Amino acid sequence: MSTDLSFLDSLSLDGRISRGSSDRTEHASDWQTRDVGIEPDVVVFAHSTEDVSRVLAAANDRSIPVTPYAAGTGLEGGALPLQKGISLDLTGLNEIRSIRPADQQITVGAGVIGSDLNDAVAKHGLYLPPLPASGSISTVGGMIATDASGMQTVKYGEVADWLLDVEVVLADGRVTTFGSKARKTSSGYNLKELVVGSEGTLCVITAATFRLAGRPAQIRRGRAVFETLSDATAAIADAITSGVDVATIELMDSDATMLVNAHSETDLPEVPMVFVEFHANHHIEEEIEFCQSIFASHNLREFDLPESEREMDAIWEARENITYAAAEWKPHLRESEPGDVTVPISAYGPLVDRVKEIAQEHDLLIPCFGHAGDGNLHYFALLNPDDPEMVARSDAAYEEIVEAAIKLDGTATGEHGIGIGKQKFMEQEHGSVSIDVMRSIKDAFDPNGILNPGKVLPPVND
Amino acid sequence: MSTDLSFLDSLSLDGRISRGSSDRTEHASDWQTRDVGIEPDVVVFAHSTEDVSRVLAAANDRSIPVTPYAAGTGLEGGALPLQKGISLDLTGLNEIRSIRPADQQITVGAGVIGSDLNDAVAKHGLYLPPLPASGSISTVGGMIATDASGMQTVKYGEVADWLLDVEVVLADGRVTTFGSKARKTSSGYNLKELVVGSEGTLCVITAATFRLAGRPAQIRRGRAVFETLSDATAAIADAITSGVDVATIELMDSDATMLVNAHSETDLPEVPMVFVEFHANHHIEEEIEFCQSIFASHNLREFDLPESEREMDAIWEARENITYAAAEWKPHLRESEPGDVTVPISAYGPLVDRVKEIAQEHDLLIPCFGHAGDGNLHYFALLNPDDPEMVARSDAAYEEIVEAAIKLDGTATGEHGIGIGKQKFMEQEHGSVSIDVMRSIKDAFDPNGILNPGKVLPPVND
16 A cells, blocks of 8 residues: 555645656665665655745655655665655755855755856856765755765865755754854854754755855876885875875775776776875975875885876876776676775774775775775775675675774764665764764654654664 | 752762852852852862763752853853752863874863863874964863864864864763764764754763864964054955965954053054964965955055064064953943854954944944954943943943844854853844754753753743
8 A cells, every 4th residue: 555645736846746657766776776676656856945845844744754865876875765755856956046256155955966066156266175076966965965075075174064054944844044154153053063964864955055165276186106005005194194285185006906907908007096186376386295205205106296187187087987997897797885984094004904804805806995085995895796695795895894994993984974874883883872862863853753764873673 | 948969979979079158159150250149059070971970860860950160261151050050060071081193183081271282282293273262271171062263263163173073971971972083974963063062051071082283384473454444354355265374364443452552551553453373384475475465455554474473472462462451441441241243254344344333323432353264253342330321232232233243144153152141142043943953952962951951042932
């Protein structure tokens, strides 16, 4: 028996309600296309905050589950409608509400794509620096909901560090704004920060105000090549603690390079590489030299910082091709779910060493890469999805890596969020008392449990 | 009839419980020594997280109010025991728990004084940059509880931006840690950020981990003098939006300068002054010249950036003497409560203009100063406390200024917090829906309402 959702037809949502098969299928999965086999009963394409408010108020009265959905670029299943009901599509909230260049601020609907936001402010010489790698396909609402960050977070912080206020609709349909357009405030509880990373389980984000930065006058990108993985991780930690003003510092291990060589028919040296980007308004050479002087004491083989855009792009292509290369390496192998653990910088080397041990123990190829300057490691195993024994080894390796990161004072996820993929690590990372507090917060916001049920918090044990 | 607090005597708190008159009086006021005339029944000097846990568990069982108290340097009455009961003194939690130079992290008890933290890490070349002006007398727990910031926030953010995790005791005595020692995390609800600025109303902070920064190689301080207040505020906004890398940028208006001249027998020009500090690892001159080039287009009279420490100190003395000067200006006048409004940078000039209008309308002297680079304005009126009509004019002016700031998209408090002093502006700033959410958060954390009752949230209207 399916839930009675006929009430939606009386909410003045003409043409914005779909019960069609293709819409329901599309809203049943995210970027990892996890096949949990659950489709929403209906998809509502909200075009305004008022739409969201009407849907939530009515759904809350009837205890109907509502799962917010935006670009579907999440990696942890946060947008999957586990209890069916309504998939609330927010991509229609794509209005640039206002740009205030004198304050370097922009207010946008939650459905605005990151790169569209940047296009809108480009003529003022402004941009939002810390977009995630998915910034050209993901929405700002999704970035806030997952506490996203990216390659330039080492210099500029997370997306949320640029968030001034957030308009939300509460479970009962009431609309309010958390935060302030002032640069800082000590007024009342930090509800804005509580929304960050809450993955649509506390309220639905409908708009956001960000501060922006001026584009740096000088940008240089390049690559350092080291003898060993330990040399590369030690060099990164040394650069960070020495205060090198680097915008991006990314690791790519020799397994990842091997995949890229196979994919792109290149002959990059199959040794660890570190990709760097520098931003400055003047004297960028000084900062590059400072970085090189630190790298030099860690068995640096090459340090290549070209001046032309074309050469910079060529060098960085390898870093950007890792996942494509993995997808095409061997016809029967695909990537496992991507890992996203993060540790204090001194633990980054030990963590990478441990990943390589775990890979060996489970006889798997596990390339490592990621935003090393933040202590953020991405990895995946290459596995044959039709080989259950290999899938089991990959799952075991994945869990052991997350557990190793938590033991090293780290976190199960630096930027992808919990969704359904990492719930099993929540108690280990936070402890049962903090989980209890999170549950009480969830109950305070969403007493009927309609908002994105089954996500973030681990299932309650009987 | 006084509350029965004899249960405390069975909690193994030997010598740490005081019912003495001087301790009770001392814990009845904060830095503004507001005379609300309410003393706690008892002061408990906690020496450990375990002490805090035992006291809260027992008080919660009996619904006894507990008001956390640390250095008593708050400005909004947040530490006053409005419902008597227990004043829980946390200054004994002053242990440096661990220093991890390889991660540039320190974990300290909540009672550690800011400058003591910095002394502890100085030998590693590290420091916590954004201490408030009270950093040498206030505790880190108090800074977190009020979401404090200071002169260098324009470059380094708020104290909380450097907070990685926070150990807290919940109302029922359970101990847990919110946050992560990893540089970033998307794991679960942002409980750490919720504690920031909650002023002891949600839980009691017992320890904190901060990341630290290396000391900059170059520091230069100086002063710019402008023709008019509008020139000064326009120059500040221009410097901020142009991306000048300034560590501190402070305004001081001619009324403040007049007070300092009277106090210090100096003959500073009684025109608006802007105090700047620059931090860099190299080429600090370039950044100073960049700043000067911007200031030059706003009727800059003087720009004085001396090289010697002695001359820099001499120039900055005026900025540091404002409050002393006010206290001694005329024997019958004292300062009103300090204002702490903050607005988007483009509204800073209009706000300051409005303050001067309000001063005139109420026939008051209201000197303006503060962390202008953040849009944070401090001010006070000079008033005769024995003249009720003048006190009423000052109170009216204070309220009008806060309301003007809120109308300019600002906040009632940038860094001092709400306490009891700014509760009346909470609904105007946040709206009733957000206040409702804050109340539900309070109830979730503290169902018996024992933690710092009567603070932050405005009283419920009947």
